[in-house]
Amino acid sequence: MKKEVVVIGAGIAGTCTAVQLALRGHSVTLLDRKSPGRETSYGNAGVIQRDAVEPAGFPQDWGILLRAAFKIGARVSYHGGALPGMVPILARYWSNSRPAPHAAVAKSHSRLIEHCLTEHGALIAMSGADDLIKREGYRYVYRKPETMERQFKRAQRYAREYGVRFSLEDSAAIAALEPALRLPVAGALHWLDAWTVNDPGALVGRYADLLARHGGRVVLGDAETLQQAGKGWRVESDAGRIEAEQAVIAMGPWSADYAKRLGYRFPLIPIRGYHCHYDGPGPALPTVDVDGGYMVSPMQRGSRITTGGEFGHLEAPSTPVQLARAEKLARDLFGLGERVEATPWRGARPCMVDLRPVMGPAPRHPGLWFNFGHAHQGFTLGPVAGRLVAEMMEGGPTFVDPAPYAPARFD
Numbered sequence: 001m002k003k004e005v006v007v008i009g010a011g012i013a014g015t016c017t018a019v020q021l022a023l024r025g026h027s028v029t030l031l032d033r034k035s036p037g038r039e040t041s042y043g044n045a046g047v048i049q050r051d052a053v054e055p056a057g058f059p060q061d062w063g064i065l066l067r068a069a070f071k072i073g074a075r076v077s078y079h080g081g082a083l084p085g086m087v088p089i090l091a092r093y094w095s096n097s098r099p100a101p102h103a104a105v106a107k108s109h110s111r112l113i114e115h116c117l118t119e120h121g122a123l124i125a126m127s128g129a130d131d132l133i134k135r136e137g138y139r140y141v142y143r144k145p146e147t148m149e150r151q152f153k154r155a156q157r158y159a160r161e162y163g164v165r166f167s168l169e170d171s172a173a174i175a176a177l178e179p180a181l182r183l184p185v186a187g188a189l190h191w192l193d194a195w196t197v198n199d200p201g202a203l204v205g206r207y208a209d210l211l212a213r214h215g216g217r218v219v220l221g222d223a224e225t226l227q228q229a230g231k232g233w234r235v236e237s238d239a240g241r242i243e244a245e246q247a248v249i250a251m252g253p254w255s256a257d258y259a260k261r262l263g264y265r266f267p268l269i270p271i272r273g274y275h276c277h278y279d280g281p282g283p284a285l286p287t288v289d290v291d292g293g294y295m296v297s298p299m300q301r302g303s304r305i306t307t308g309g310e311f312g313h314l315e316a317p318s319t320p321v322q323l324a325r326a327e328k329l330a331r332d333l334f335g336l337g338e339r340v341e342a343t344p345w346r347g348a349r350p351c352m353v354d355l356r357p358v359m360g361p362a363p364r365h366p367g368l369w370f371n372f373g374h375a376h377q378g379f380t381l382g383p384v385a386g387r388l389v390a391e392m393m394e395g396g397p398t399f400v401d402p403a404p405y406a407p408a409r410f411d
């Protein structure tokens, strides 16, 4: 039966949910306080990471933790004032990231990841977005041979267990492949299956255009006005009042705070990150400087440095110290030029303490659905998550088992 649905949040998760519902003939409104793809889904590194078969968790390596504690390097930082309040949730995150629970989560996570190229591919084709996509993978470069050796073993395991493909490039090969490299490096690991996007926000915009072509509406409004009305939901927008039988909360890192007012306590950790674009030379393929702890991606606006994680409150003022450190390291490595924008962008990865996103029906509110918590791989997983939630909303069989993601696990 065809339904009226309002999807709140026009990042990659919400936009893809809206598209999947519209493709199934439902009447869909996508509502956001900004236009589609202007927040986390705009500012990321743009990698559709087919190789991310195991979720990123809280580091277990004492060397990394000690460096983070003393705020050394560009990889991890934190706001001292926020930390005491975050200790209980970080302790759960750390505990769930230990090898045994992590291995269990990886099983279900890899089943989502294995569909990322097919699901993005279908939407890219339908939305005519091929001009934004490169299908040549991306690289990890290593300054230290021992880091390369360790990660090579992990890559071999991924190839064996999950069938993802990679190649190793030695110091001379990578120097020839990436002429912008100015320092000798130990080597590189090229993940071959990933796709990369030169403007992630624009890709979300194309998916929103696809929604409009299939009868969906994109409107401006605020979730603050969403309320239950009879058997459905009502929200105010610039196009007037919207009444819908079903509503989907896909507000990325803002989802948990919003859900609190409905009585749900979702343990979401916003892991903040920054980016800035640079003119001048840069890598041809998106490249992680593994020992440096940041990434550089070629984008339409220039080379985009994206930083590692910063622990702090979602809306606390920006403290882009990691970006300053990464910028110095990236200038030495690639010879990047000047900053393109005066103020760095800031966003936050919506990470759940159990390393699993929240996808499914709200336990105590009929007609309300959740789709958030996609953490470090939300841009990769948006189309997969959108399809899964749309299929659950239709009540038929789903292409992936949704049980691990049930919102009720936190209720």
Ligand SMILES: Cc1cc2nc3c(=O)[nH]c(=O)nc-3n(C[C@H](O)[C@H](O)[C@H](O)COP(=O)(O)OP(=O)(O)OC[C@H]3O[C@@H](n4cnc5c(N)ncnc54)[C@H](O)[C@@H]3O)c2cc1C
Binding pocket: 008, 009, 010, 011, 012, 013, 014, 031, 032, 033, 034, 036, 037, 038, 039, 040, 041, 042, 043, 044, 045, 046, 047, 048, 049, 221, 222, 223, 224, 250, 251, 252, 253, 254, 271, 272, 273, 274, 275, 306, 307, 347, 348, 349, 350, 371, 372, 373, 374, 375, 376, 377, 378, 379, 380, 381
């Ligand atoms: C530095 C960095 C690099 C990353 N790199 C990658 C990568 O290479 N590959 C990858 O797969 N993932 C990457 N990620 C993660 C990825 O970007 C996120 O997981 C993903 O974008 C989350 O999408 P989303 O739709 O859930 O959230 P968002 O894109 O944040 O969308 C949420 C939407 O909700 C809206 N909203 C919030 N509050 C309200 C309100 N009150 N009313 C109405 N609307 C509201 C916002 O305006 C926003 O548009 C990266 C993240 C960061 C920070």
